[in-house]
Amino acid sequence: MTPSIPASGAEGKTFLGHPRGLFVLFFAEMWERFSYYGMRALLIFYLVQHWLYSDEKASVIYGAYTALVYITPVVGGYLADRYLGQRKAVLFGAAMLTFGHFLMAFEGEGGQDSAAINVFWLALSFIILGVGFLKANISVIVGQLYPRTDPRRDPAYTIFYIGINVGGALGPIIAGYLGQVYGWAWGFGAAGVGMLLGLIVFAWGKPYLLGKGESPDPARLASRVAGIPFEWLIYILSICSTVVIWWLIQNQAMVGTLLGVAGAALVAYVLYTAVFKLPAEDRDRIFAAMFLIIGSILFWALFEQAGSSLNLYTDRSVDRHILGWEVPSSMFQSINSIYIVTLGPLFAILWLFLARRGWEPSAPAKFGLALIQLGAGFLVLVAGAAAAGPGNLTPVIFIFLIYLLHTTGELCLSPVGLSAMNRLSPAHMASLIMGTWFFASATGNFSAGLIAAATGAEGAGPERVTEVYTTVGWVGIAVGVGVLFIAPLIKKLMHLDTLADDQLAGAGEIGEPQAAGINTKGETI
Numbered sequence: 475m476t477p478s479i480p481a482s483g484a485e486g487k488t489f490l491g492h493p494r495g496l497f498v499l500f501f502a503e504m505w506e507r508f509s510y511y512g513m514r515a516l517l518i519f520y521l522v523q524h525w526l527y528s529d530e531k532a533s534v535i536y537g538a539y540t541a542l543v544y545i546t547p548v549v550g551g552y553l554a555d556r557y558l559g560q561r562k563a564v565l566f567g568a569a570m571l572t573f574g575h576f577l578m579a580f581e582g583e584g585g586q587d588s589a590a591i592n593v594f595w596l597a598l599s600f601i602i603l604g605v606g607f608l609k610a611n612i613s614v615i616v617g618q619l620y621p622r623t624d625p626r627r628d629p630a631y632t633i634f635y636i637g638i639n640v641g642g643a644l645g646p647i648i649a650g651y652l653g654q655v656y657g658w659a660w661g662f663g664a665a666g667v668g669m670l671l672g673l674i675v676f677a678w679g680k681p682y683l684l685g686k687g688e689s690p691d692p693a694r695l696a697s698r699v700a701g702i703p704f705e706w707l708i709y710i711l712s713i714c715s716t717v718v719i720w721w722l723i724q725n726q727a728m729v730g731t732l733l734g735v736a737g738a739a740l741v742a743y744v745l746y747t748a749v750f751k752l753p754a755e756d757r758d759r760i761f762a763a764m765f766l767i768i769g770s771i772l773f774w775a776l777f778e779q780a781g782s783s784l785n786l787y788t789d790r791s792v793d794r795h796i797l798g799w800e801v802p803s804s805m806f807q808s809i810n811s812i813y814i815v816t817l818g819p820l821f822a823i824l825w826l827f828l829a830r831r832g833w834e835p836s837a838p839a840k841f842g843l844a845l846i847q848l849g850a851g852f853l854v855l856v857a858g859a860a861a862a863g864p865g866n867l868t869p870v871i872f873i874f875l876i877y878l879l880h881t882t883g884e885l886c887l888s889p890v891g892l893s894a895m896n897r898l899s900p901a902h903m904a905s906l907i908m909g910t911w912f913f914a915s916a917t918g919n920f921s922a923g924l925i926a927a928a929t930g931a932e933g934a935g936p937e938r939v940t941e942v943y944t945t946v947g948w949v950g951i952a953v954g955v956g957v958l959f960i961a962p963l964i965k966k967l968m969h970l971d972t973l974a975d976d977q978l979a980g981a982g983e984i985g986e987p988q989a990a991g992i993n994t995k996g997e998t999i
Contacts, residue, residue, distance in 0.1 A: 491626065492619075492626060492629075492630055492633065493619045493620075493682070493684065494682045495615075495619050495679070495682040495683040495684055495686065496616065496619055496630055496633065496634065497682075498675065498676065498678075498679030498682045498683065499612055499615055499616055499634060499637075499676075499679075499683075500633065500634055500636075500637035501637065501672075501675045501679075502564075502568070502612065502672045502673075502675045502676035502679070503612055503634065503637050503638055503641070503672070504637040504638065504640050504641035504672070505641055505668045505669060505671045505672030505675060506568065506571065506608060506612075506641065506668075506669060506672040507637075507638045507639070507640075507641030507642045507645065508641035508642070508644050508645040508648075508649075508665070508668035508669075508672075509571065509575050509641075509645065509649075509665040509666065509668040509669035509672070510571075510601075510605070510641075510642075510645070510665075511641065511642040511645035511646055511807065511808075511811065512644075512645030512646060512648065512649025512650060512661065512664060512665040512668065513575060513578060513601070513645075513649065513661075513662060513665045514540075514645075514646075514781050514807070515645065515646035515649065515650040515653075515781070515785070515804040515805070515807035515808075516649065516650060516653040516654070516658065516661050516662070516804055517536060517539070517781070518532055518533070518536050518781060518782050518785050518786060519653075519654070519785070519789070519803070519804065520653075520658055521535055521536065522786070524581060524584045524658060525584060525585065525586055525588075525591060525594070526584065526585050526586060527586070528930070529786060529927075529929075529930030530927045530930045531927075532782075532930075533782045533783065533923050533924075533926035533927040533929075533930055534726045534923050534924070534927050535723070535726060535923075536781065536782045536923055536926070537726070537778075537782070537919055537920050537921070537922055537923010537924060537926065537927075538722070538723060538726035538729040538730075538920060538923060539598055539602070539723055540778065540781070540916075540919035540920075540922070540923070541729055541733060541916040541917070541919045541920035541923070542602045542719060542722060542723065542729060542916070543601070543602050543605045543606075543609075543916070543919070544605075544609075544912045544913065544915040544916035544918075544919055545606075545732070545733065545736065545912075545913055545916035546602055546603065546605060546606025546607075546719075547605070547606050547609045547610035547611075547908070547909045547912040547913070548610075548736075548740060548906075548909040548910065548912070548913050549606055549909075550563055550567065550606040550607040550608070550609070550610060550611060550909070551610040551611060551614070551906055551908055551909030551912075552906060552909065553607075553708060553712075554607075554610075554611045554614070554687075555690070555902070555903075555904070555906060556690070556691075557689065557690075557691065557694060557695060557704070557705075557708060558689055558695070558705070558708065559687050559688040559689035559690065560611035560612070560614050560615050560618070560686075560687030561611075561615065561680070561683060561686070561687035561688060562688075562689065562705070563607045563608070563611045564607065564608050564611050564612045564615070564676060564687070565673075565676060565677060566607050566709060566712070567603075567604045567605065567606065567607030567608030567609075567611070568604065568608055568669065568672055568673040568676055569604070569673060570600050570601075570603050570604030570607065570712075570713075571600070571601055571604030571605065571608065571669045571672075571673075572604075572666065572669045572670050572673050573600050573604075574597050574598070574599070574600030574601035574602075574603075574604055575597070575601065575662065575665045575666035575668075575669045576663070576666035577593060577596060577597035577600060578594070578597040578598075578601075578662035578665065578666070579658075579659045579662045579663040579666060580593045580594075580597075580659075581594075581657075581658045581659050581662075582594075595720050595723055595724060596716065596720055598719075598723050599716040599717075599719040599720045599723065600716060602719050602723070603712060603713070603715065603716055603719060607712070609912060610908040610909045610911075610912050611687070611908075613634070613892055613896070613908055614687070614896065614904050614908055615683065615686055615687040616630060616631060616634050616896075617631075617893075617896035617897075617904065618686040618687060618904075619683075619684070619686060622897055622973065623973060627893060627896075627897065628822070628825065628889075628890075628893050629822050629826075631889050631892050631893045632818055632819070632821070632822040632889050634889075634892075635814065635818060635888065635889040635892070636814065636815055636818045636819070638811075638814075639810075639811035639812075639814035639815050639818070640811070640815055641668070641811075642808070642810070642811030642814075643808045643811035643812045643815060644668075644808070645665065645668065645808070646804055646805055646806075646807035646808040646811075647805055647808045648664055649661040649662070649664040649665045649668075650802060650804030650805045650807060650808070651802055651804070651805055652664050653804065654802040654803070654804050655802060661804075726923075729920060730920060733916060733917050733920055736913075737913065737917060740910060740913060741764065741910075744760065744764065744903075744906070744907070744910060745760075745761075745764070747760075747903070748760035748761065752900065755969040755972060756900055758967040758968070758969055759898040759899070759967065759968055759969060759973075760898070760899065760903075760907075761967050762838075762894075762898060762964050762965075762967040762968045763894060763895060763898045763899060763907055764910075765838065765964050765967075766837065766838065766841060766891055766894055766895075766964075767895075767910055767911055767913075767914045768914065769838075769841050769845075769957060770841070770887065770891060770911070770914045770915065770918065771914050771917050771918045771921070772845065772918070772949075772950070772953055773841075773844055773845055773848060773883070773887055773918065773950075774914070774915050774917075774918025774919060774921075774922065775917075775918040775919075775921035775922045775925060776848050776849070776852070776922070776925070776946050776949075776950055777848060777880055777883070777884065777918075777922075778918060778919050778922035779922060779925065779926055779929075779943075779946075780807065780810065780877075780880070781807065782922065782923065782926035783925070783926035783929040783930065783939060783942075784876070785803065785804070785806075785807065786930065787929075787936065787939050788803045788806050788873055789803035790936070791859070791867060791868055791936040791939070792867055792868045792869075792870055792872075792873055793867040793868065793869055793870055794806075794870055795870070796870060806873055806877075809873070809874060809877040809881075810877050810880065810881050810884070813877060813878060813881035813882075814881055814884065814885065817881065817882065817885060818885060818889075821885045821886075835961075836961055836962070836964070836965040836968075837890050837891075837894050837964075837965070837968070838957060838960070838961035838964040838965060839957075839958055839961040839965075840886040840887065840890050841886070841887055841890075841891075841957055841961075842954045842955065842956075842957030842958035842959075842961055843883070843886045843954065843958070844883040844884065844886040844887035844954070845883070845950050845951070845953050845954030845957060846883075846950070846951050846954035846955065846958075847879045847880070847882050847883035847886070847954075848879070848880055848883040848950045848954075849946070849947045849948060849949065849950025849951035849952075849954065850879050850947070850950075850951065851875070851876040851877075851878075851879030851880045851883070851947075852876065852943040852944070852946055852947030852950070853943075853944065853947040853948070853951075854872060854875050854876055854879060855868070855872050855873070855875070855876040855940075855943060856940045856943050856944050856947065857872075858871070858872030858875070859872070859936065859940050860940070864937070891911060892908075892911070895907050895908050895910075895911045896908065897973070898968060925942065925946065928942055929942045929943075
């Protein structure tokens with residue numbers, strides 16, 4: 475049976491063939507990413523130039539921060555699935571993010587002995603908490619706007635991903651420029667304003683979400699515990715958790731330990747549920763999702779050099795003059811997002827073109843292609859540095875080329891991964907699996923900090939960066955080829971020919987087999 479598109483009356487008025495709620499989420503996430511990437515573009519320089527950390531220590535702090543940013547969605551996803559619902563979780567997360575970004579504007583006098591550094595740690599803690607409640611859950615709401623077999627799902631995630639990267643492009647350009655030219659407070663303050671706009675857009679757009687993402691148990695939320703509504707108790711305890719985050723961000727080794735222990739427990743829980751509580755085909759789909767999740771760790775470990783070691787390399791070892799203007803190094807962080815905004819629609823068209831002819835690579839094959847392109851990007855930059863010669867600045871064109879290859883790799887992995895997580899997981903596990911996806915990003919980001927620290931070891935010069943980049947470049951290519959080799963096996967585990975909508979199948983309880991419903995005719999994700 476051919477997948478069908480619901481009549482517009484079932485989802486309210488549409489825009490460009492999609493529910494209007496998609497574009498509410500588009501703009502809310504756009505402003506959230508404006509604030510996040512605007513701050514991220516400045517963070518490594520802030521640590522090195524304002525708080526006076528060494529490159530090596532700053533890279534580890536940066537990696538621990540970005541890891542915590544991606545590990546907290548596991549908790550935020552669980553609380554949304556079980557109690558809050560995705561919409562309230564996103565709203566709370568946006569409020570915490572707004573507060574955290576404005577706190578970043580209090581810079582103090584600088585140096586590690588400054589009392590203001592504690593405000594800096596607190597600001598990072600609120601940002602980490604806010605992302606934990608917002609990031610995974612806003613992606614889940616996108617999926618809830620469509621049936622699982624709706625052919626508009628992948629294009630919808632691509633549109634959503636473009637929204638992410640419009641914000642990701644504007645943030646470094648505006649906040650990065652203001653921060654490096656006029657002062658840190660200007661850059662971080664601009665990020666705060668962007669997040670406030672995201673909060674306003676999401677609150678205003680509630681009617682367009684058509685009741686999606688609401689609490690699964692409103693009565694439980696309204697019940698009282700020690701005289702306090704349970705919903706508010708969740709918020710209060712979450713805010714109190716910033717004390718733990720504040721400590722962790724200053725003790726980066728514990729973040730690595732937490733990732734190891736929590737990661738093992740999370741994988742064990744997901745696999746236990748898949749093996750003992752799901753029917754065979756749902757179990758296999760979870761196995762396929764876990765392969766994609768684990769495979770993404772290496773991708774993010776290498777890709778996330780952008781905000782740390784590659785950012786510092788651009789600042790110190792690249793000729794940044796373009797048309798007579800020396801571009802502030804933080805602004806180059808916008809290149810990746812600009813490429814995605816430009817190339818994203820072309821990739822969406824390409825996948826549809828190939829799918830109609832039966833030529834589209836499977837999701838795991840796309841992951842393999844992503845790793846190959848990622849590795850090639852590092853090798854291109856190394857070749858550019860070698861061509862310039864020792865002691866000379868690398869031509870800026872090679873920065874554009876490494877970001878181009880990394881972006882085409884990202885477009886083969888990240889929107890595809892977002893869609894796969896939501897599509898392969900049963901409805902009652904949607905946020906948990908999406909949170910696990912972001913947990914893999916956390917592991918990759920922490921590993922990225924360790925790789926970046928290796929490039930910035932005391933006394934090392936730009937030659938050390940190119941040495942490390944040569945190694946990781948070849949590793950990325952080798953692993954990508956391996957993933958391509960086993961991709962057909964992983965595709966079989968997806969059982970795309972029998973994938974059915976929960977509401978059509980009449981399933982939904984753990985362990986209840988799904989009846990035959992609308993299937994995807996075996997097309998890839």
